[in-house]
Amino acid sequence: MRCSSSLMGPVRAVTRWGTIRKGLRRLRVGVVSVMGLDDGFASSADHGVAYTQGVSILQGAHTHARRRYPMQNRSNTDSRRWCTSRRHPSRRCLLAMAAGSITALTAGLPPAPAIASRLTTFGTATWLDGQFNANPLTVDLARFRLDIEKAISPAADNTWCLAMVNAMADTIQDSLPAFAGPVRRLSALRDFLYRPGFWNAFQPIRYDLAHALDGDPRHGFLEKLLRTRQGNCISMPLLFVAVGHRLALPLTLAQAPQHAFAIYTDAVTGQDVPLENTVAAHPTSTASLQRAMPMTDQALAHGIYMTKLSHKGCLAMLSMPLLQMALLNQKDRLAIQLADVVLRHVPRSVDAMLAKGSAFAIRMKRDFEQRYPNQASMPANVRAAYEKTHRQNQHWFEQAEALGWRDPDPKAEESYRNRIRQLMAANQQENRP
Numbered sequence: 001m002r003c004s005s006s007l008m009g010p011v012r013a014v015t016r017w018g019t020i021r022k023g024l025r026r027l028r029v030g031v032v033s034v035m036g037l038d039d040g041f042a043s044s045a046d047h048g049v050a051y052t053q054g055v056s057i058l059q060g061a062h063t064h065a066r067r068r069y070p071m072q073n074r075s076n077t078d079s080r081r082w083c084t085s086r087r088h089p090s091r092r093c094l095l096a097m098a099a100g101s102i103t104a105l106t107a108g109l110p111p112a113p114a115i116a117s118r119l120t121t122f123g124t125a126t127w128l129d130g131q132f133n134a135n136p137l138t139v140d141l142a143r144f145r146l147d148i149e150k151a152i153s154p155a156a157d158n159t160w161c162l163a164m165v166n167a168m169a170d171t172i173q174d175s176l177p178a179f180a181g182p183v184r185r186l187s188a189l190r191d192f193l194y195r196p197g198f199w200n201a202f203q204p205i206r207y208d209l210a211h212a213l214d215g216d217p218r219h220g221f222l223e224k225l226l227r228t229r230q231g232n233c234i235s236m237p238l239l240f241v242a243v244g245h246r247l248a249l250p251l252t253l254a255q256a257p258q259h260a261f262a263i264y265t266d267a268v269t270g271q272d273v274p275l276e277n278t279v280a281a282h283p284t285s286t287a288s289l290q291r292a293m294p295m296t297d298q299a300l301a302h303g304i305y306m307t308k309l310s311h312k313g314c315l316a317m318l319s320m321p322l323l324q325m326a327l328l329n330q331k332d333r334l335a336i337q338l339a340d341v342v343l344r345h346v347p348r349s350v351d352a353m354l355a356k357g358s359a360f361a362i363r364m365k366r367d368f369e370q371r372y373p374n375q376a377s378m379p380a381n382v383r384a385a386y387e388k389t390h391r392q393n394q395h396w397f398e399q400a401e402a403l404g405w406r407d408p409d410p411k412a413e414e415s416y417r418n419r420i421r422q423l424m425a426a427n428q429q430e431n432r433p
Contacts, residue, residue, distance in 0.1 A: 124151060125337040128319060132345040136311040141253075142222060142242035145318045149221045152325050156223050164226050165239070168192065169246035171199060182267050185247045193240065194280040203229040205236060207278045216328075217321040237262040237277040238318065252308045255317060256293045258408065263308050272308060294412065299404025304350050316346040323355040327362065335359035350400045357396030364389050 131144060142165050146158040172188050180188075196202045208230035211219040218224070225231035225239055237253055240262050244251040250265040254274065261284075262275045274289060275281045286306055295305050309317065319342060326335035339356035342349050368386045372378045378386060 124322065124334070125341050127151075128322070128338060129341045129344075132312055132315060132341070139311070139315070140242070141238065141245070141314055141318065144315060145222050145238060148319055148321055149218075149223055152218070152321060153221075156221075158223075161223050161226050165242055166246065168243050172243070172247060175199075182249055185249055186244070186264060189240065189244055189247060189249065190281045193243070200229075205229050205231060205239065207236070208232055217324040220321070233259050233261070233278050234317075237275075240275070240277050240281055253314050253317060254306060254308055256289055256305050257295055257405075259289075259293055260317065261289070265308075274306075294409065296404040296406060302348065302403045304348055304403050304405070310346075312345050313349075316342045316349045316352065320351050320355070323352065327355060327358055330362055330366065332359040332362040332366075335362075348403060350403055350405045353396045353400040354405070357393050357400070360389050360393040360396070364393060 131139060131147075143158070143162060146156065146161050150156040150158055172185070172192050175192075176185060176188055191197075192199055194204045196204045205225060206229065208219060208228075210230075212232070220232045220234035222231075222235050222238055222242075225235040231239070237260050241251045241253055244262075250267065251262050252265075254261055254263045262277055262281065264273045264275055264283075265271070266273060274284050274286060276284045276289075289306065299305050319338070323335050323338050323342075326332075326338065335355055336359045339352040339359065342352040343356070346352070364386065368378065368382065368389070372382070375383055375386065
């Protein structure tokens, strides 16, 4: 048995700049306090007062500037007056950041069974099948993933999360010149997400070392990354690609063993460039990824690793938390039906194969091995059912192995765990007063 938009526009009234600076300072204090970065206010009411005052001041200055100086006939000599959009995030971004729930930043994850029990086999599988059948132009990866997360955790605030993703893209776009090329847009995206600054409330996204060894798939939720600025190798490339798509960047997702990353396609050379999103989305090479995560030549030949995922391939990868939560809660029937949906649209989804095989393993243990001491003690009809379930368990793992998948190397797993522990210890040492 095997388991496995610009905030101020062209502000030409120099006499209004002091008012705008005042509003930005007040707004920043409010936002930073709401985000939990500053303890200068005594209560959440003070946070709201600071934020509201800042927005009011800015709105008054912005309206005044637009009324007196309409956005028209802008020339290259006006570039100095537009530099403010590069220094400060759009109003939508600040609104979205301030609207986030403070309690969600510190609240622990609820027990897995209490969440997965809300999933229904027929309803969830039917919805998932509909997403695969939908026009790819109408299915946004971020929205799809957030719907997956909401199916697991109904308390998830998808409206806020989508507003946050859209606001990030708006802020980056507002910081760029009118005809910025893809390379410049890619650099601006990387800086916005990974470089601390006022545009992200001095909270760049970073790898969540504290839960790197935790198998709970909810630590890879996009909502968790947006609220805590900490994610993993699933949520970080997803956010990068989702915001990149809104900037018309040629980005997609790709997989390696127990890892995911983004691939950028150079519009001039046509070359695919892997980006390691857990390390500031720096370009990396296929060879270095293969050294870090050994994979078979068979797997590379079948294209299950290190190749750009199709739209349906991205949906298959992003839907895995549904199957993982089903397995964690011993819902083998749900896991099998969900895996069947994924395999019907992405026949080479190794993750779905492994999930289906593991679901049959759960069924074997629950329905047979816990009831009978051995096969000899099983009635004939029960033994036949057991052998059929056992064959299914073996079949799906063999299918994955035929595509080049292999069980993780215990030595490599232990080496990874030790490296994570060393990084956590180093971070704790740096954070000591």
